[in-house]
Amino acid sequence: MTARERIAGNVAGYVDDRTGGAKWMKKNLQKVFPDHWSFLLGEICLYSFIILLLSGTFLTFWFDPSMREVVYEGAYEPLQGVKMSAAYASALEISFEVRGGLLMRQIHHWAALIFMIGIVVHLMRVFFTGAFRKPREFNWIIGVGLLTLGIVEGFLGYSLPDDLLSGTGIRIAEAIIQAIPVVGSYLSYFAFGGAFPGLAFIPRIYVVHVLLLPGIFLALITVHLMLVWYQKHTQFPGPGRTEKNVVGYPLMPVYMAKAGGFFFIVFGVTAFLGAVASINPIWLYGPYNPGQVSAGSQPDWYMGWLDGLVRMSPPIETYLFGYTISWNILIPGLILPGIIFTGLALYPFIESWITGDKREHHLLDRPRNAPNRTAIGAMALTFTLVSLINGGNDIIATSFDLTINQMMWFSRIAIIVLPPIAFIVTKRLCLSLQRADRDLVLHGRETGRLVRMPNGEFVEVHEPISPEKAWLLTSHEQLAPLELPEVDGAGVRRPAAIRNKIRNRISRAHAVAVPKATETERRELEGHH
Amino acid sequence: MKRLSRLRRHRAAGPVLLIFALFTIGTTFQVASAVNQENATVQSRSTAIAEGKEIFLRGCSSCHGLNAEGQEIAPSLIGVGAASVDFQVGTGRMPMADMSQQAVRKAPVYSPEEVHALATYVASLAPGPAVPGDELLNYERDGSVAEGGQLFRTNCAMCHNFAGQGGALTQGKYAPTVMGVQPKHIYEAMITGPQAMPVFSDKTLTPEEKLSIIKWIKSAESEPQLGGVALGRVGPVTEGLLAWTLGIVLLIGVAVWLAAKAR
Numbered sequence: 001m002t003a004r005e006r007i008a009g010n011v012a013g014y015v016d017d018r019t020g021g022a023k024w025m026k027k028n029l030q031k032v033f034p035d036h037w038s039f040l041l042g043e044i045c046l047y048s049f050i051i052l053l054l055s056g057t058f059l060t061f062w063f064d065p066s067m068r069e070v071v072y073e074g075a076y077e078p079l080q081g082v083k084m085s086a087a088y089a090s091a092l093e094i095s096f097e098v099r100g101g102l103l104m105r106q107i108h109h110w111a112a113l114i115f116m117i118g119i120v121v122h123l124m125r126v127f128f129t130g131a132f133r134k135p136r137e138f139n140w141i142i143g144v145g146l147l148t149l150g151i152v153e154g155f156l157g158y159s160l161p162d163d164l165l166s167g168t169g170i171r172i173a174e175a176i177i178q179a180i181p182v183v184g185s186y187l188s189y190f191a192f193g194g195a196f197p198g199l200a201f202i203p204r205i206y207v208v209h210v211l212l213l214p215g216i217f218l219a220l221i222t223v224h225l226m227l228v229w230y231q232k233h234t235q236f237p238g239p240g241r242t243e244k245n246v247v248g249y250p251l252m253p254v255y256m257a258k259a260g261g262f263f264f265i266v267f268g269v270t271a272f273l274g275a276v277a278s279i280n281p282i283w284l285y286g287p288y289n290p291g292q293v294s295a296g297s298q299p300d301w302y303m304g305w306l307d308g309l310v311r312m313s314p315p316i317e318t319y320l321f322g323y324t325i326s327w328n329i330l331i332p333g334l335i336l337p338g339i340i341f342t343g344l345a346l347y348p349f350i351e352s353w354i355t356g357d358k359r360e361h362h363l364l365d366r367p368r369n370a371p372n373r374t375a376i377g378a379m380a381l382t383f384t385l386v387s388l389i390n391g392g393n394d395i396i397a398t399s400f401d402l403t404i405n406q407m408m409w410f411s412r413i414a415i416i417v418l419p420p421i422a423f424i425v426t427k428r429l430c431l432s433l434q435r436a437d438r439d440l441v442l443h444g445r446e447t448g449r450l451v452r453m454p455n456g457e458f459v460e461v462h463e464p465i466s467p468e469k470a471w472l473l474t475s476h477e478q479l480a481p482l483e484l485p486e487v488d489g490a491g492v493r494r495p496a497a498i499r500n501k502i503r504n505r506i507s508r509a510h511a512v513a514v515p516k517a518t519e520t521e522r523r524e525l526e527g528h529h
Numbered sequence: 530m531k532r533l534s535r536l537r538r539h540r541a542a543g544p545v546l547l548i549f550a551l552f553t554i555g556t557t558f559q560v561a562s563a564v565n566q567e568n569a570t571v572q573s574r575s576t577a578i579a580e581g582k583e584i585f586l587r588g589c590s591s592c593h594g595l596n597a598e599g600q601e602i603a604p605s606l607i608g609v610g611a612a613s614v615d616f617q618v619g620t621g622r623m624p625m626a627d628m629s630q631q632a633v634r635k636a637p638v639y640s641p642e643e644v645h646a647l648a649t650y651v652a653s654l655a656p657g658p659a660v661p662g663d664e665l666l667n668y669e670r671d672g673s674v675a676e677g678g679q680l681f682r683t684n685c686a687m688c689h690n691f692a693g694q695g696g697a698l699t700q701g702k703y704a705p706t707v708m709g710v711q712p713k714h715i716y717e718a719m720i721t722g723p724q725a726m727p728v729f730s731d732k733t734l735t736p737e738e739k740l741s742i743i744k745w746i747k748s749a750e751s752e753p754q755l756g757g758v759a760l761g762r763v764g765p766v767t768e769g770l771l772a773w774t775l776g777i778v779l780l781i782g783v784a785v786w787l788a789a790k791a792r
Contacts, residue, residue, distance in 0.1 A: 040784035044777075078674045078748050095755075106756055113772035114780070121777065164682060164691060165764065258787050265783045273776055278756030279768050284692045284749070286682045294686040294764075295696025295704065301769030392766040394697035403630070403701035 029252035034235035038125045040262060044118035045146075047266040048111045049221065055108040056210065062098050064090035065160065065206030067199040076283050084162075084287035087202050091161035091282055107274035112154050114270060116302040119147050127347075127377050129364035131234045133357075137348040139227045142220050144345040149213060149220075151302050156209040158280070158300055162202055165280070167288025168297045170201065172310075179329035197290060237363045237475050239468050246362075296394050305384050308391030309336055312411040340380075354503070354510045356482045368437075369476045371430035372510040378426035379419040386414045427512075434514040437473045440465060441517035442525050474516050482507035574649060581650025584643055588624055597654055602628070609721065610657020611648035616717035618644045620710070630701040631724055634710075658720045665736060666712050668744040672737070677745030680738055684729065692762035693746055698725055708750050712743045 001009075016022040033039070066086040072079050074089065075096040094101035123143060126132055132140035155173070159166040174196050178184040193200030232246050241247045249255060273279075285294065299307050309332035316327040343350075351373065352358060367374040389396065390411035397404045444462035452458055465473075484500035487493055536542065585597065592603035599605030606614070617623040618639055622632035639647065648660060682691065688704035690696045695706035702725050707715060719739050722728035729739070760767040 035788050037781070037785040037788035040787060041781070044780050044784075078678055078745065078752070081673075081675045082679060102756055109768075110772065110776065113769060114776050117772055117777045118780075121781070164686075262783065262787060266780060269776060269779050269783075273771070274757075276757045277768075277771055278754060278759050280765070281692075281756055281759070281762070283755070284752075284762060286678055286691065289682070292682040292686060294682070294691035295688050296690050296694075296764050296766070298765045300765045301773065304765070304769060395763055395766040397697040397701075398695060398703050401701075403699075404697045405700055 030250045031229070032246050032248045032250055033233050033255050034241075034246055034248035036236060038129075039233065041118060041122040041125050043259060043262055044266055045115055045122055046221065046225075047263045048115040048118060048270065049217065050263070051111040051267055051270055052108060052115060053214065055104050055111065056214075058104045059094060059101075059108060060210055062090055062094045062101065063087070063160070063206075065203045067162070067197075067202050079283065079286070082287060085202070087160065087162040088282070088287045091163070095283060103271075103274050106277075106279050107270050109157075109279045110273040110277075111270045112157060113279075113300060113302075114266075116150050116154060116300075119143075119150055120302075123147060124377070124381075128367040128374055129234070129236075130361065130370055130373065131364055132348045133361040134348075134352065135231055135360050136227070136234075139224060139231070140348050141345050142224050142227075144341065146217065146220055146224070147344075148341055149216060153209060153213045153217070154300055155303055156205045156213070159205060160202065160209060161280075161282045162288050163280075163282040163285040164288050164292055164294055165282075165285045165297055167197065167290070168293055169299055169303075170197065171290070172299075172307075176310075176329055176333040179326045179333060181323065181325050181330070197288070232362065234362050234364050236366075237472060239471065241363065243360065243362045298392060298395070301388070304391035305388040306333070306337060306391075308387035308389065308393070308411065309333075309415075311393060312387070312390045312408055312415065314412070344380075351510075354482075354506050355479055356507065357479060365476065368430040368433040369478075369513070371427045371434070371512060374430050375423040375427040379423040382422040383415060383419045386411055386418055390415075431512070431514055434516070438514055438517045441470050441473050442522060470522075474518075476516070478513050478516060479511055481511040577646045577649040578653045580643075581646035581648070581653075584639065584647050585650055588638070589647075592625075597651060606651050606654065608655035608657045609651060611652035611660045612658040612717040613721040613723070614648040614651045615644060615660045616714050616721060616723055618647055620714050622723070631703065634705055658717075661713060661716045661720075666716060666740070666743075668712055668740040668747065672741035672744030674741070674745050674748045676738070677741030677743070677748075680734065680742050681745050684734065685742065688726075690763065693749055694762050707746050710746075712747070715743050715746060 012022070064086045068086040069083055070086050070089050072082050072084055072089050072092065074080070074092055076092055079092070091105075094105055096102070126140065126143065155169065159170050159173075174188055174192065177188045177191060180187060188196070191201065191204075192198045193204075233248075235241050235246060235248065238247070286292070298304060310329060313328045313332045318325045318327065365373075367377075390407065393404055393407040393411070396402065397407050444464040447461045447463050449461040450458050451461055482504055484504055486497050486501045486504065488497060585593075586595065589597075589606075592600065593606055594600050594603075597606040599607075614623075617632070619637055619641075621635035621637040624638055625632045626635065637644070651657075652659065681689075681693070685693070685707075688696055688698065689707055690704075693707040696704050698704060704725070710718075716739055718726060719729040719734065719742070720731075734742070760771060
């Protein structure tokens with residue numbers, strides 16, 4: 001034992017004597033994680049969140065969340081002498097006078113965009129592989145909560161600098177609040193501490209943005225990760241992988257190195273974007289003034305689809321007992337998002353209700369083997385994409401020589417027509433892929449070698465696939481649809497029976513699949529060839 | 530006589546005579562040249578009108594009518610003034626490339642002299658806004674950038690975007706970018722209100738305020754890309770596109786690489 005090892009041992013022993021951490025560390029540092037690139041998508045979120053905390057803290061040193069009116073006398077010449085809020089002036093100070101301030105602001109904003117992209121991509125991975133199934137429903141709900149809060153947090157950050165764009169965004173938020181029937185205008189007065197824009201809103205959302213929501217985020221992310229730790233990570237099916245084990249590499253040293261390295265890469269990409277690409281050039285927008293608005297005022301992308309829904313909604317209003325109900329804002333701004341996020345949060349329960357499957361699942365599905373779920377996902381993505389495209393309709397119209405009216409009508413029709421088409425096409429594609437898998441298992445791989453038989457017939461030589469691959473293509477289980485009794489004991493159709501009938505029908509649609517190749521079929525064919 | 534000869538020999542006689550002579554010559558030349566100039570302007574004006582009319586008949590009358598009275602497909606030009614012609618033809622919008630929603634800015638078809646002739650001809654039909662002279666366009670001396678920015682955001686940004694990059698209007702019409710436009714043409718656009726643009730009369734925006742707006746536009750035009758690549762200065766759409774392409778693709782690429790190395 002060298003002197004250095006002895007010193008290290010003494011220090012470790014000293015700490016262990018007082019914390020008893022050695023046993024816990026030994027156990028947990030050996031914890032095994034499965035390896036797949038898509039399991040790193042959640043880490044993108046975690047790391048960009050850390051970057052957001054660090055860069056955000058830097059920004060708070062100089063940002064003054066106050067609506068006090070000041071006359072700008074800073075470094076940016078085109079605004080000198082202009083009256084503005086202290087919030088906007090301090091955001092300009094961060095951009096032009098604080099050393100590294102503009103870079104930090106841009107890193108903060110790019111990290112926010114990447115954080116939200118990471119959440120969506122991670123959500124897609126979890127959804128399409130069925131990782132949300134029992135026992136991970138709670139973690140799914142926490143994830144949906146993080147997504148929703150992320151949208152709110154991002155919007156508040158976008159609103160803080162009090163430039164023309166953020167003020168326009170707040171104005172739209174105010175309109176959506178006011179669209180709530182009966183209490184809308186009261187809520188708006190409550191949120192703004194009076195009439196729009198008032199002096200109270202920026203200081204209030206500042207506290208929410210830097211204290212309340214980050215606190216909730218930290219708590220939710222901790223629970224999210226602890227649940228992953230406790231429930232263990234899901235894995236893709238493969239040789240030696242079962243519902244009862246986890247095949248992969250230990251945390252120490254493999255994942256420590258990988259995850260640590262990945263953090264620096266995420267930081268590097270964000271810093272690179274912050275260094276080379278301008279984001280939210282607040283000095284060009286000018287200070288907020290309710291009498292001004294810019295063409296092409298858009299929210300950041302994670303709100304863009306909501307803006308797109310509002311932009312495509314037809315002008316419908318009802319005048320009832322002296323109150324105006326603005327359906328044109330209420331439906332796209334509140335009702336649809338409410339339905340979408342509730343549906344998203346409840347999806348694990350809906351699927352388990354359809355399949356009747358209450359078992360635990362630790363092995364992931366290949367998306368093709370759950371055609372109905374994959375098709376629902378494709379449908380939801382199509383819906384969001386159409387509305388996101390409409391959110392940028394003016395920029396797209398000018399860039400591609402289209403008219404904004406065409407864009408709007410395209411979106412109005414496409415938002416209803418395209419999602420069902422996406423559902424049907426995706427489901428068919430999944431079934432075709434299943435059929436291809438079945439062919440592969442039964443007939444082997446096409447080699448492209450043609451052989452002429454003695455009788456003159458040409459045949460292509462098929463090569464059997466490896467047993468591992470065959471196992472991979474046939475290991476998934478194909479659940480039979482539910483068959484609940486549709487009549488009661490006395491042969492009478494009762495309300496419960498009708499519900500069962502509906503559930504059976506949905507379950508049948510959900511369970512549609514190409515029967516996977518069985519061992520008997522394979523042997524039979526082998527004998528035949 | 531004696532007196533005269535004495536005076537003639539006075540020592541101040543030379544300078545006085547010289548001054549008198551210079552004064553006479555100067556005045557005569559002044560009067561003569563003024564008469565000449567008058568003749569010349571009238572003459573060049575009528576030549577310009579004739580030339581302009583010729584160009585008009587050749588290049589514009591098929592749509593705007595033989596007497597600029599307008600037809601179904603094109604408006605009357607009587608009373609639109611020289612400023613309007615100078616803007617539309619000088620920026621290449623007229624003659625139109627095709628009958629699309631809106632005339633597109635392109636390389637001008639006519640030379641500055643021809644544009645001048647056309648403008649003079651149209652201005653001769655009925656009075657209208659004149660082409661602003663250079664003394665009206667001295668934005669470097671007269672305007673204020675900060676005020677211009679405020680005015681631009683109040684009056685122009687709702688169509689032309691916060692950084693003057695242009696934006697979409699209804700039915701395929703659009704507000705073009707104001708970057709790279711001559712100050713004269715910006716000024717003319719404000720006083721004539723071409724296509725979908727409203728007229729900003731001197732009551733709405735004083736000439737000084739117009740200059741401030743031009744000054745701000747020129748300052749935005751020459752402003753370096755302070756935060757890195759400007760991404761078109763059109764707001765969050767291009768930013769989101771970059772994050773969804775370069776940003777996440779780089780990160781997923783690294784993730785794939787990290788997971789692949791373990792095998």
